[in-house]
Amino acid sequence: MIYSFMLAILVGLLKWFQWKFLIVDNAIDIYIGLIAVFFTLLGIWIATQLTRPRVEKVIVEKEIFVPITDEFTINKTELDKLNLTKREYEILQLITKGHSNADIASLLFLSLSTVKTHTSNLFVKMNVKRRTQAIEKAKRLQIVE
Amino acid sequence: MIYSFMLAILVGLLKWFQWKFLIVDNAIDIYIGLIAVFFTLLGIWIATQLTRPRVEKVIVEKEIFVPITDEFTINKTELDKLNLTKREYEILQLITKGHSNADIASLLFLSLSTVKTHTSNLFVKMNVKRRTQAIEKAKRLQIVE
């Protein structure tokens, strides 16, 4: 639309210049020059309108120091050394969470006797005498969270 | 330089056009139109040459994982909340290391009774029922190492 409008102006200008050079024949160079300048500017204007601004992206890396997420990973080596059974390890985990033997019996649907048997065997394997020592050792060896 | 070269072409063209319209007087509109189109294109070309691409800096955050300096710092806020006495806190620390009441009595040169009194008061303040729960809570609140 803008361009067609420009063409309209162009036509008008042509008529005007045509009339002009009939009057002043020698001034034709000047008019042509003016046309040249005008259309050059028009071209520049069109170009700036049509061409999207060329954007050159320069990627700048900004270093951000992030503390390693304190993901707990069990020390499998140490855990294997202890040679605990599934049940024993399960019970150890509950012990470290502060559960009593009675609690554990309820949680695992076992009798108190069974839990006591497991804990006793567990302590022998861990080479500790009390559950509090088991907790301390388990946390130190990183075999529980 | 390019522009002066263009002006040279322009001068040449003017002479050519001037000569042309002397020969074919009626064709002036066409020549003017050609001039318009040419200089429009010239303007567009100049514009594309002149406009430098805008440089846009894109800052990309690069995460660098830094191992947590595992310097343990006690959570003073949580510790203050509990309002423990020196002795109680001292005993709590020994409990978390797996010591029995008898051990603690020996270590602190106290009677077993005294240790029991302290632990009992400690558990009330910590709102727990057993030493294992105290351990779990103390570690969770990071008030002991």
Add this chain to the structure above:
DNA sequence: AAGCTCTTCATACCTTAGTACCGATTTTAT
């Protein structure tokens, strides 16, 4: 000086933890 908290210790009582020893299934590995 009176009041407060902290500390120490004691007795009595109850609960939980832990050991020892046993028997019985069920899994797992050879």
Add this chain to the structure above:
DNA sequence: ATAAAATCGGTACTAAGGTATGAAGAGCTT
């Protein structure tokens, strides 16, 4: 298939943990 390990459960006993209550001295504040 057989042996070994793991699981489950029980009784009886001892050890340790925990509660309740009281008492007394030390140190601090008002």
